[in-house]
Amino acid sequence: MAGEKQGTLLSRLTTVDRRVIYLLMTLVVAWPMFKLVTLPVLISKEVAGFDREIEALTAGDHVIFAFDYEPDVMAELDPMSRAVMDRLFEKDVEVVALTLYPGGAGIAQPVLESAAREHNKVYGEDYVFLGYNPDWSGTMLRLGESIKATYPADQFGRDTRTMPILADCDSYKDVKLLVSICGSQLTEYWAALAGGRYGQKIVSGNTAVQAVFIYPFYQSGQIKGFLGGLKGAAEYETAIERPAFGVRGMGSQTMGHLLILLFVVIGNLGYLAARRAGTGGSGGVTGGGGRA
Amino acid sequence: MQWFDPAKTNILIPTLVFVGLVVGYIITARRGINLFVRHIPGLDAIDEAIGRATEMGKPILYSPGLDEMDQAATVASMNILGRIATKAAGYETRITVPNRDPIVLSVAQEVVRSAYQQAGRPDLYRDDDVFYVTYSQFGYAAAVAGYMVRERPAANFFIGHFYAESLIMAETGQTTGAIQIAGTDSDPQLPFFITSCDYTLIGEELYAASVYLGREPMLLGSLKAQDMAKLLIILYVLGGIVGAFFGVNLDFWSGTSGAGAGG
Amino acid sequence: MLERTLPILLATVAGLFMAAQFFIPHPAMLRIYNLALDWKQIVFGCTLMLGVVSLIRFHWRKVARRAPGAFYSGVALVSCLATIGTAFFGIETGLYPWLYDRVQAPMQATLFALLAYFVASASYRAFRARSVHATLLLAAGAVVMLGRVPIGDLIGFDAGGERWSLGSLASWILDVPSLAAKRGILIGVGLGMISTSIRIILGIERAYLGQSSGEGQGRS
Numbered sequence: 001m002a003g004e005k006q007g008t009l010l011s012r013l014t015t016v017d018r019r020v021i022y023l024l025m026t027l028v029v030a031w032p033m034f035k036l037v038t039l040p041v042l043i044s045k046e047v048a049g050f051d052r053e054i055e056a057l058t059a060g061d062h063v064i065f066a067f068d069y070e071p072d073v074m075a076e077l078d079p080m081s082r083a084v085m086d087r088l089f090e091k092d093v094e095v096v097a098l099t100l101y102p103g104g105a106g107i108a109q110p111v112l113e114s115a116a117r118e119h120n121k122v123y124g125e126d127y128v129f130l131g132y133n134p135d136w137s138g139t140m141l142r143l144g145e146s147i148k149a150t151y152p153a154d155q156f157g158r159d160t161r162t163m164p165i166l167a168d169c170d171s172y173k174d175v176k177l178l179v180s181i182c183g184s185q186l187t188e189y190w191a192a193l194a195g196g197r198y199g200q201k202i203v204s205g206n207t208a209v210q211a212v213f214i215y216p217f218y219q220s221g222q223i224k225g226f227l228g229g230l231k232g233a234a235e236y237e238t239a240i241e242r243p244a245f246g247v248r249g250m251g252s253q254t255m256g257h258l259l260i261l262l263f264v265v266i267g268n269l270g271y272l273a274a275r276r277a278g279t280g281g282s283g284g285v286t287g288g289g290g291r292a
Numbered sequence: 293m294q295w296f297d298p299a300k301t302n303i304l305i306p307t308l309v310f311v312g313l314v315v316g317y318i319i320t321a322r323r324g325i326n327l328f329v330r331h332i333p334g335l336d337a338i339d340e341a342i343g344r345a346t347e348m349g350k351p352i353l354y355s356p357g358l359d360e361m362d363q364a365a366t367v368a369s370m371n372i373l374g375r376i377a378t379k380a381a382g383y384e385t386r387i388t389v390p391n392r393d394p395i396v397l398s399v400a401q402e403v404v405r406s407a408y409q410q411a412g413r414p415d416l417y418r419d420d421d422v423f424y425v426t427y428s429q430f431g432y433a434a435a436v437a438g439y440m441v442r443e444r445p446a447a448n449f450f451i452g453h454f455y456a457e458s459l460i461m462a463e464t465g466q467t468t469g470a471i472q473i474a475g476t477d478s479d480p481q482l483p484f485f486i487t488s489c490d491y492t493l494i495g496e497e498l499y500a501a502s503v504y505l506g507r508e509p510m511l512l513g514s515l516k517a518q519d520m521a522k523l524l525i526i527l528y529v530l531g532g533i534v535g536a537f538f539g540v541n542l543d544f545w546s547g548t549s550g551a552g553a554g555g
Numbered sequence: 556m557l558e559r560t561l562p563i564l565l566a567t568v569a570g571l572f573m574a575a576q577f578f579i580p581h582p583a584m585l586r587i588y589n590l591a592l593d594w595k596q597i598v599f600g601c602t603l604m605l606g607v608v609s610l611i612r613f614h615w616r617k618v619a620r621r622a623p624g625a626f627y628s629g630v631a632l633v634s635c636l637a638t639i640g641t642a643f644f645g646i647e648t649g650l651y652p653w654l655y656d657r658v659q660a661p662m663q664a665t666l667f668a669l670l671a672y673f674v675a676s677a678s679y680r681a682f683r684a685r686s687v688h689a690t691l692l693l694a695a696g697a698v699v700m701l702g703r704v705p706i707g708d709l710i711g712f713d714a715g716g717e718r719w720s721l722g723s724l725a726s727w728i729l730d731v732p733s734l735a736a737k738r739g740i741l742i743g744v745g746l747g748m749i750s751t752s753i754r755i756i757l758g759i760e761r762a763y764l765g766q767s768s769g770e771g772q773g774r775s
Contacts, residue, residue, distance in 0.1 A: 018676045025675050039705035042718070044726060071660035072430050072456070072667035102427070103663070106655045135599035137362075142592045149589070150596075156647065184455055185478070197577070208703065209456065209480045215734045216741060231703055254704040256671060261697055263679040268693070271683045294580045304578055310746070314753050361763050364751035370762035394605035399763055420616070424609035430666035442624075456670060463673040477744045479737060484674075487681035495740045499747035502762075510759045518746045525742060 013270030021263060028259045032251030039250050046218055047235040049225025050203045053177055054084065059092035061176040062169045064143070066190070067111070070103035073183035073207050079233035079246035080205040081111050081181050087240050088179075089119035089126070094165050096147065096175070098130040100139060100186060105132050105155060124163045131155030140190060144172045144198040172200040181205040187214060191222040205232065309524070313517035320516075321509035327516050329504055334473060334491035338505075341447035341471045342379050350446035351386040352376070355436060355461065357452020357476070358429060361395045364499060365477045369452035370396075370403050371502035372475070376449065377407030381416060389422040390439065392432045397424045433457030437464040450474040450489070451498065454481045462488035475501060563758040570756035610635060695732075699725045 043051075057063065065085070069077050088095055099108050112129055121127055130151040133139040142150040147170050148160045160166050168174060178200050180187045187204040194200040201224060206214055208229025217223040227236050230253055233246030321327055345352045354376060356369040373389065380387045389404060391397040401422045408417040425435045437460055440448065448465040450458065450472070458474075458481040465472050466488045474485035475493030485492045493501050496518070503511040532542040573591070576584040614628035622628075641650040684690040701707040702725020711720025754760035 016679070018672075021675050021679060022672045025672055029671070040709070041705050042708040042722065044722075070429070070663060072663040074660065074664055075668075103655075103659065106652065106660065133596065134603055135596045138592045138595040138599065142589070142596070145585070145589050145592070149593075185480075207456075212729060212733065213479055213737060213741075215729055216738045219730070219734060229703070231705070234705075250705050254706050257700045257704050258706075260675050260678050261700055263675060264682045264693070264697070267679045267682065268684050271685075297578055297580050300578050307574075307749075310749060311753060314750060318757075318759075364748040367751055367755070367760060367762045374762070394602050394609055397609055398605075402764070403762070420613070423613050424606060426610065427603070427606055428663070430663050434666055456667065459670055459673045459677065460666070463677055477747065479740055479744075484677065487677045496743040496747040499751060511754070514750045514754055514759070518743075518750050521746050522743065 013266045014274060015270075016263070016266070025256065025259060028255040029252045032255055033248075036248065037251035037254075038247065039254060041231070041234045041238045041247060041250065043235045043239050044232075046226050046228065047232055047239060049218070050205075050227055051225070051236065051239045053201070053203050053224045054087055054091075057088070057091055057093045057176055060094065062094050062096060062165075062174055063088060064172075064175050064178045065095050065097045066178065066180045066182070066186075067097060067099040067104045067108040068101060068180055068186045069107060069183035070101050071107065074107060075249075076207050076230050076233075077181050077183060077205060078107070078111065079230065079244060079249070080227045080236060081107075082115065083233060083237050083240060083242060083244065083246065084179060084181070084205065085111055085115040086118070086242065089115050089121055092126075094169070095127040096130065096165065096169065097127065098139075098151070099132050100136040102132055102134075105129075109155075124158070125165055128160070128163055128165050129155045130160070136186065137189065137193065140193040141197070144194065144200075146170050172198040175200065178202045179204070182210070183207050184210065185213070187223070187226075188217065191217050195222050208232075310517065310521050313520050314514050317516045317520070318510050318513035321513035324509075327509075327512045329500065329512060329515060332493065332497055332501055332504055334475065334493045334497070335501055335504060337471070337473050337491045338376060338449075339379070341449070341473055342376065342383060342385060344471055345380075345446035346383040346385045348446045351388050351443060352380055352447045352449065353436070353440065353443075353445040353465075353470075354387055354389045354449040355452065356389065356391065356396055356400060357450075357454050358392045358432065358457070359396075359453035360393050361399055363453055365453035366393075366396055368499050368502040369475075370399055372449075372451050372505060373400060374403045374407050375505045377404045378411050381408040381411035381413045384413065384416060386416075386418075386421060388439070388443075388445070390425045390432070390436055391423065392425060392427060392429075394424060397422065429455055429457050430460075433460045436461050440465050440468050440470070444468050445470055448472045450476070450485065451493075452476065453478050454485075456481075459484040459488065465489075559764070562764055563761070566763075567756055567758055570752065574756070607635070607639075695728055699728055702726065702728075 065088070067081065085095070095112075097108055097112055099105055108129055112127060115121070116123065116127060123129075130147075131154055133150065139150055148166060151160055154160055154163070172178075172194060178190060178194060180190045180202060182190075182204060183206070187202075187206055187210070190200075190202055190204070195202050202222070203225045204214060204223055205227040206229070208231070211226060211228030211232065214223055214226045214228070218226060227233055230246055230249045234243075234250050235246075237243050237246045317327070342352065354373055356373060357366055359366050361367070377387055387404065389400050391400055401419065404422050405414070405417050408414050425432050439445075440461070441464065445468075448461075448470045450461060451474070454476050455478065458476070458478075462472060462474065462485055472489040473491045473493075474489040475498040476482065476485060477495050477498050479495070482492065482494055486494075499518075500515055503515045528542065535542045569591070572587065576588045611632065614632045616622075617628040618625050618632065638651070638654055641654060645651065682689075682693050682696065684693055698721055701710065702720075702722045707725060708718070708720050708722035711718060711723065713719070717723075751760060755763070
């Protein structure tokens with residue numbers, strides 16, 4: 001009887017109300033933001049590859065920096081954008097920034113402006129923001145022929161032909177490295193179109209979900225290094241010895257992952273108990289009438 | 293003046309081989325030779341889903357994905373939409389198609405209108421059922437999720453190329469109790485669809501599905517060509533592995549262009 | 556003729572040209588290629604207008620007919636027109652960037668953040684050790700989840716001058732078995748895309764015209 005009661009209790013673990021999960025998730029992710037938890041971050045080989053390519057740049061080299069994301073993934077990608085931009089300006093690299101997302105302009109400007117202010121960079125000479133172009137595949141291809149023809153004017157309507165930074169930089173041939181910070185599969189298209197057709201060297205920063213799909217391109221050498229998700233940002237901040245939001249966010253991310261694992265374990269305990277008790281135990285989260 | 297870039301020989305040869313396979317199999321198919329295509333379980337569920345919606349008197353929701361019309365997944369999605377819309381029209385079941393891209397919207401409207409005409413029910417077609425939502429990714433997801441919660445469609449189809457919003461839509465649909473069928477070539481979203489949907493067409497099953505449903509010889513021929521090309525690639529990879537054991541380099545041509553240079 | 560044959564002919568010619576020019580570096584081909592890219596940019600810009608017009612038309616009809624949800628259609632219309640209107644007064648300062656920073660960005664970020672909840676509930680509901688395969692998947696998922704946060708690097712030991720941890724195991728899973736599967740899917744999807752493109756160039760695939768593909772193409 002006691003065993004049966006325990007079985008029933010355990011099998012109830014398969015029917016936790018989804019609102020309980022949501023509440024706990026909120027609490028465990030928020031908590032480390034108030035009670036700061038710092039965890040040591042080890043640098044992976046993909047991030048080491050990314051860092052190597054950035055460190056190989058010298059003063060005066062041109063880099064295309066593609067802010068290929070919007071506010072939805074800002075929390076994950078902004079830390080890496082800021083860290084990389086800081087490092088590029090620190091090395092006096094000339095940055096040609098652009099975005100292939102309509103909402104990307106609002107992301108790019110604050111990152112560029114704050115880094116430029118910190119390193120006393122002059123717009124038009126040390127960096128330029130070309131802005132948004134709706135035709136992403138055409139843009140990737142056209143940049144291989146002429147940057148100025150693809151973007152006759154920058155984000156602010158200024159003529160790109162008169163800008164000192166673009167005087168000796170008009171295509172991928174003049175660009176040492178392309179940095180794609182991207183929340184979608186655009187990095188793969190950069191690798192195919194810019195890398196495959198024009199031989200442009202590429203490194204990338206991607207969301208954690210997307211980063212998993214960059215591994216084939218990294219292994220084949222089409223992408224020389226990449227930062228995967230907030231952990232990638234934390235690793236790069238550690239590599240350049242500038243811990244910032246990436247490192248800070250590791251506490252919340254760790255707690256979130258642990259909570260999900262806990263619920264997976266709880267769900268499976270309940271499922272196994274229900275199976276032993278012979279009740280089938282397909283289970284499911286309640287509070288919505290979803291199909292089991 | 294160069295008429296051919298020799299550095300791209302390693303791309304030209306496989307391209308010509310593949311085009312040759314496609315043309316060859318299409319000719320074979322047109323001659324009436326039967327080309328076997330394996331059964332795709334997810335496609336059986338389409339009839340079940342449409343039937344369920346008809347019985348419940350609820351609409352069908354069809355999301356063609358978030359990519360533009362020039363992407364293969366969207367083209368395949370339009371093919372499948374045509375088949376589903378024709379069946380739905382036959383059963384007098386409403387089908388709603390929210391769109392993220394304006395050109396896909398135009399094509400979807402044409403596809404659904406034609407489907408209703410083909411089913412002999414042009415009077416049932418409503419322009420408002422195939423509508424534009426927003427270009428914003430999460431705006432689209434919010435709109436579709438909101439529609440699912442309000443209208444409670446009995447069947448949800450997510451066929452096309454999706455991004456991070458896929459889980460929001462699939463999970464919301466799951467909570468409404470709808471039968472859900474997904475098909476995407478977007479690898480990162482496959483795990484989310486598999487956990488939240490009843491059936492999922494994985495990767496190129498999506499392309500195969502559009503061919504399988506119609507069974508037109510020309511399309512079957514191109515599908516078989518894909519299979520044959522994959523077989524050739526597998527044999528080449530195996531040959532490379534064996535060759536590596538004996539010091540024979542089958543990779544002699546990949547260093548000739550940026551496309552295959554690697555490293 | 557205009558409705559069917561001309562678009563198919565255009566698609567065939569354009570497709571064949573773009574394929575050919577990839578291999579032919581002749582200056583004349585390059586000039587036409589650059590022209591085609593310029594046209595592509597212009598067409599893309601115009602499609603955004605199509606979207607706005609369609610959006611306004613859809614919601615205006617709902618408001619005019621006082622259909623269910625007309626209030627929210629009104630909100631959508633006012634928001635759309637107000638945002639467009641504020642842009643005329645400048646995009647660098649003023650109301651336009653304020654709307655972006657205080658309305659659009661937080662809303663987009665919030666919606667994306669919802670994924671954390673959905674992932675948690677989906678994982679809890681779906682990840683069951685129902686079979687050997689499912690158990691393996693579960694174990695691999697758990698290792699990768701732990702390995703992708705700093706705690707995964709801490710759970711391990713040093714041996715032979717190397718760090719053996721959940722983090723390194725997660726990296727191996729992503730580097731070897733997962734990568735192999737993804738590469739297979741990538742090749743398959745790539746071949747599917749090429750096949751679809753060939754069908755469009757040959758005029759067999761007509762879904763982009765709103766027609767069923769392969770119809771009447773010599774059914775045997």
